Amino acid sequence: MKDHTLKLGLVQMACTADIARNMQQAYAQAEALAKQGARLICLPELYRSLYFCQTLDATHFALAEAADGPSYQLFRQLAVQYKVSLIIPIFEEPTAGLYFNSAVIINETGAHLGTYRKQHIPHDPGFEEKYYFTPGDGGYRVWRTEAADFGTLICWDQWYPEAARLTALQGAQILFYPTAIGYSAGEPAEEGAAQLDAWVTVQRSHAIANNVFVVAVNRVGTEGGTRFWGNSFVANPLGKVLAHADETEQNLLVEIDLAEIRYYRQWWPFLRDRRIDTYAGITRRWGTGE
Amino acid sequence: MKDHTLKLGLVQMACTADIARNMQQAYAQAEALAKQGARLICLPELYRSLYFCQTLDATHFALAEAADGPSYQLFRQLAVQYKVSLIIPIFEEPTAGLYFNSAVIINETGAHLGTYRKQHIPHDPGFEEKYYFTPGDGGYRVWRTEAADFGTLICWDQWYPEAARLTALQGAQILFYPTAIGYSAGEPAEEGAAQLDAWVTVQRSHAIANNVFVVAVNRVGTEGGTRFWGNSFVANPLGKVLAHADETEQNLLVEIDLAEIRYYRQWWPFLRDRRIDTYAGITRRWGTGE
Numbered sequence: 001m002k003d004h005t006l007k008l009g010l011v012q013m014a015c016t017a018d019i020a021r022n023m024q025q026a027y028a029q030a031e032a033l034a035k036q037g038a039r040l041i042c043l044p045e046l047y048r049s050l051y052f053c054q055t056l057d058a059t060h061f062a063l064a065e066a067a068d069g070p071s072y073q074l075f076r077q078l079a080v081q082y083k084v085s086l087i088i089p090i091f092e093e094p095t096a097g098l099y100f101n102s103a104v105i106i107n108e109t110g111a112h113l114g115t116y117r118k119q120h121i122p123h124d125p126g127f128e129e130k131y132y133f134t135p136g137d138g139g140y141r142v143w144r145t146e147a148a149d150f151g152t153l154i155c156w157d158q159w160y161p162e163a164a165r166l167t168a169l170q171g172a173q174i175l176f177y178p179t180a181i182g183y184s185a186g187e188p189a190e191e192g193a194a195q196l197d198a199w200v201t202v203q204r205s206h207a208i209a210n211n212v213f214v215v216a217v218n219r220v221g222t223e224g225g226t227r228f229w230g231n232s233f234v235a236n237p238l239g240k241v242l243a244h245a246d247e248t249e250q251n252l253l254v255e256i257d258l259a260e261i262r263y264y265r266q267w268w269p270f271l272r273d274r275r276i277d278t279y280a281g282i283t284r285r286w287g288t289g290e
Numbered sequence: 291m292k293d294h295t296l297k298l299g300l301v302q303m304a305c306t307a308d309i310a311r312n313m314q315q316a317y318a319q320a321e322a323l324a325k326q327g328a329r330l331i332c333l334p335e336l337y338r339s340l341y342f343c344q345t346l347d348a349t350h351f352a353l354a355e356a357a358d359g360p361s362y363q364l365f366r367q368l369a370v371q372y373k374v375s376l377i378i379p380i381f382e383e384p385t386a387g388l389y390f391n392s393a394v395i396i397n398e399t400g401a402h403l404g405t406y407r408k409q410h411i412p413h414d415p416g417f418e419e420k421y422y423f424t425p426g427d428g429g430y431r432v433w434r435t436e437a438a439d440f441g442t443l444i445c446w447d448q449w450y451p452e453a454a455r456l457t458a459l460q461g462a463q464i465l466f467y468p469t470a471i472g473y474s475a476g477e478p479a480e481e482g483a484a485q486l487d488a489w490v491t492v493q494r495s496h497a498i499a500n501n502v503f504v505v506a507v508n509r510v511g512t513e514g515g516t517r518f519w520g521n522s523f524v525a526n527p528l529g530k531v532l533a534h535a536d537e538t539e540q541n542l543l544v545e546i547d548l549a550e551i552r553y554y555r556q557w558w559p560f561l562r563d564r565r566i567d568t569y570a571g572i573t574r575r576w577g578t579g580e
Contacts (some may be wrong), residue, residue, distance in 0.1 A: 120563045139568060159560050161451030161499050162569045169576055198498045198529045205495030208488045209451050239488045270449050273410045273573070278429060279452045282572045285564070286459055 002173065006147050009038030009084075010252040012232045013053050013244045014119045014221030015050055021061070022048050025076055029251050030075070034082035036253050039108070039147035042087040043264040044232075045155050045178040046101065046217040049091070054224045056131045064093035069113045070259060072104050080110040085145040087152050089178040091132075092117065101133040103152045103178060116141055118161060120153040126184055129156075140166040148258060150174040155181060158199070158216070164206035173258055174213040175206060181218060182228035196229055204239040210262045211271075213238040213256055220247055237264040291467055291507045292463065293549040298436050298503075299328030299374075299435040299485055300542040302522040302535045304511030307342055309353070312338050313364055319541050320365070324372035329398070329437040332377040334509040334522075335389070335441060335445050335468040339381070346421045354383035357394055357405045366400040373398045377442050380466040381422075390522075391423040393442045393468060398433045398461065406431055408444035416516050431454040440464040445471060448506070452572060454496035463548055464503040465496060471508060472518035486519055488523050488554070495527040499529040501554045501561075510537055527554040554578060 011029040014021050026048075030041045046052075048071060052060040065071060073089045079086055085107050092102035092115065101118040117136030140163060142151050147278045151172030157163045158177045167175055181199060183192040200216075207214040213236060220230040233244035235252045243254045265271060291495075301319040316338075320331045336342075338361060342350040351526045355361060361380045371375055375397050382392035383404065391408040400534050407426030409418045430453060432441050441462030448454045448467045457465055471489060473482040497504040502527060509519040524533035533544045555561060 119565045119568060122563065125559070127515075135565060140571075154561065159499060159558070160564065161455065161495070162564070162572060166569070166571050169571065169574060171577070194528050194530055196319065201491055201529050202495045202498045205451070205492045205499075209449060209495075229511050238484050261510055268414070270447070271576070273412065273446065273449045274452070275409045275425065276448065276573045276575055277458070278409060279573045281456050281459065282452060283566045283569045284459060285566055286462070286561070 001262065003262060005257045006039045007037045007257055008215060008234060008254045008256060009041035010215060010232045010234070010245070010254070011041065011043050011231050012218060012220060012251065013044060013047065013249050015047060015219055017031055017050055019048055019149045023070070027074060027078065028087065030078055031082070033251050033253055034084045034269045038084060038253055040085050040145070040150065040174070040176055042176045042215060042217045043089055044217050045089045045180045046091055047089055050223050051180045051219070051226065051228070053132055054126050054226065055127045056128055060132065061093070061099065061120060064091045064099055066094070066121070067102065067104055068112055070249030071244055072106065076110040076112070077107055080092070081105045083108045084290045085147050087176050087178060088153065099133055100136055101129065101154055103154060105143045105152065108147065113143050113145070114141060116152040116154070119156060120156045120160055123157040123278055140170065142167065142170040142172045148173050149218060150176060152176045152178070155179045157260055158203050161209065162208065164210055168210035168212050170213060173261055174215060177203060177214070179218040180228060185225040185227070194233060200231065200233065202210065204235045207235040207237055208239040211261055213237060220249055237261050247284070291461070291552065292438055293544055293552060295547045297327045298330045298505060298544045299323030299331035299506060300522045300523060300524070300535070300544070301331065301333050301335060302508060302510060302541065303337065303458060303539050305404065305509055307340055309338055310392060313360070317364060320368055320376065323541050323543055324368060324374045328374060328543055330375050330435070330464070332466050332468055332505060332507045333379055333386055334507050335379045335470040336366060336381055337509070338380055340513050341509070341516065341518070343419045343422055343469045344423045344516065345414050349384070350422065351389065354381040354389055357382055357392065358402060362394050362396065362402055366396055366402070369396045369398060370400040376439050377468060379444065380401060383563050385562045389421065390426055390442055394507070395433045395442065398490055400436065401434050403435070404431060406442045406444070407411055410446045412446040416514070425430060426480040430460065431580070432460040432462045435522060437453050438463050443469070443570060448493050451496065451499065454500060458500035462502060463551055464505060467493060467504070467506045469506055469508040471523065472516045472565045475515040475517070483559050486521060490521065491521065494531070497525040497527055498529040500562065501551055510539055512527065527551050
């Protein structure tokens, strides 16, 4: 288990209809963070385009790319030049007609370690993802890099304690949540504030329950009826927020100490007492059964 | 699914070495809440005695009682008189040499609906529960009363999202957490504050992830090296804290609207998207396996 300190880099950005510009902007911010010493850098969900899931439009499938496509080809250069690892969320097309909401993992040598495919797909007004994305088929993964052993989940996954647990049980020391979430137009402000608070709280709880670091990276800006709320943050293994952004474009450079994981796990040894003999019902949709 | 409003009653109390006095005090407070209209009342964990798990002492087993013992016999009268349901945490002795940390559930007719036996047993300095209690063997249960369908978990259970999920999946609309937790003597104040915040946060997250109400009921007062931190609270199905206590003896009478469960579950339909086909690994202690 790694137990050193390292700096994380979070790119909180607004996205536009101009793909080249989004890629350039993301690259520039990631490079700035790398120059400041970030060893592990994460972009927001679907960073390369507008959040196109607000409508059902088959022409949007043209935005998709292969796991080793333009995003990987661009950021592998950054990885090699600065010896940083990156989490690059993409609209993934393994083949025509099959699409995932994914994140490409690049290590400090520029190698493509693998791709996480979002397991939990939302579908509600303004977030019609089930039209575009097949639920991920690759399971919950840990990625081992020089910087840290970490897992990636994506946005809607963040509401599911099962996803956090399954990733942590594989040895992830950090859970990254690239995200696209915001306020819906026409909703009362207090409802939006309560949703934001719930979003922060449930992710902090994954840090607490698993004694891992949690990193949420959201976009900002208004697109159609959604004002993406930013508020990217890093929580320590007791859920303490070490740094958080507001609702504007900004980078966060956050130093963490991986040794805190061991400290908190020895203080309150949750893993010791899991009643794994009683958890089989988690795989049921509803109700008891035996 | 019940969708009416009702008032919950939480008794946050200090406990003493005098069992009769603790019972009398708990009864008086529960009765006061019943008179104010509470229909569902919860006491703190092991309300009948000091928190005896600070030391290993076989004479403490004399504090145990049967599920239909003195606590049930006392509070069934309250249930009948005021038509209230109650959650009465006890040190349970099914037979000599076998002990559980339990909660007796009494419905509005005074019937003993059943007993929840704490599944996750802590053991750390000042909380040496593995000496006294066998891990619960009764599973996660829902109790159906006129007031609401609810589940009870106990203290250390609160750190485990699996316990909350399994109880909610059976139809619990409210999760009760009778508790005995506090600050440890000699710890820095900021560490204690962070622990309290983590305790609130992880329980609020069970409300959010399952869209249920969560009710935490703690004791207060200093016993040996622990100052029990009170801070009993009720959270709604989006994790909003509806009411919370400070660190002194007090009752909370909190009106909740069970219809909020349906509202939030339809707004963000988490249950729809659980990837139950991917959760089997939850029953593993550590690592992947396939």
